[in-house]
Amino acid sequence: MLKLGLIVGSTRPNRFAERAAAWLLEGAAERADFELEVLDLRDADLPFLDESIPPAMLGGNYSSPRANAWRHRVGAYDGYIATVAEYNHGPTAVLKNAFDSAFLEWQRKPIGFAGYGNVGAARAIEQLRGITVELQMAPIRHEVNIGLEPFIAVLNNDKTLNDYAYLIQARTALFDNLVWWACALKTARNKLRVVA
Ligand SMILES: Cc1cc2nc3c(=O)[nH]c(=O)nc-3n(C[C@H](O)[C@H](O)[C@H](O)COP(=O)(O)O)c2cc1C
DSSP states (O other): OEEEEEEEOOOSTTOTHHHHHHHHHHHHTTOSSEEEEEEEHHHHOOOOOOOSSOGGGTTTOOSSHHHHHHHHHHTTOSEEEEEEEOBTTBOOHHHHHHHHTOSGGGTTOEEEEEEESTTTTHHHHHHHHHHHHHTTOEEEEEEEEEOHHHHHHHHTTSOOGGGOHHHHHHHHHHHHHHHHHHHHHHHHHHHSOOOO
């Protein structure tokens, strides 16, 4: 069974991320082809990266015990979904820092994004695609974008995410495609020599 990690990508009190994460977990509970476990950045409590040498030159070792604990946790998964909040048209600082706080553990694994906000965090997700490619990840095309109308309706408790059929479809497509890439890349990681 594939093991996927759900990165909860914002940490402020009263975060919307909570609702997005719960809805993703609810959908994942209906699936027999993968398990989805929470990697909450609030719990990880990572320091902002302050290594004197870049991770690439350290062989992925960090001097911070919390960064090391994080990277070991991250390493246990075959792929990831991140909830994406958009702060000033980019990803949250904590999420970027979480990517910087592991190195080898991300490589050759897929990631999908579930964003929310005025434009479903599309601008932040585009930046995350570039960041994760640099970590030798495979960001998948399919994404969930909870745009302004559902975002506000859910925030005000007028509706739930399940009231939007197109969001459920997007979630299913994200899961299906993430599973495809996770299987393909897991097979390749197990069979093929790593190319530098
Ligand atoms: C610092 C900051 C910057 C924001 N910038 C944007 C933005 O550029 N685009 C957007 O759609 N929403 C923006 N918002 C509103 C967020 O979409 C909204 O607060 C959302 O709930 C944030 O996710 P979170 O609740 O998980 O932290 C911003 C919010 C904060 C706190």
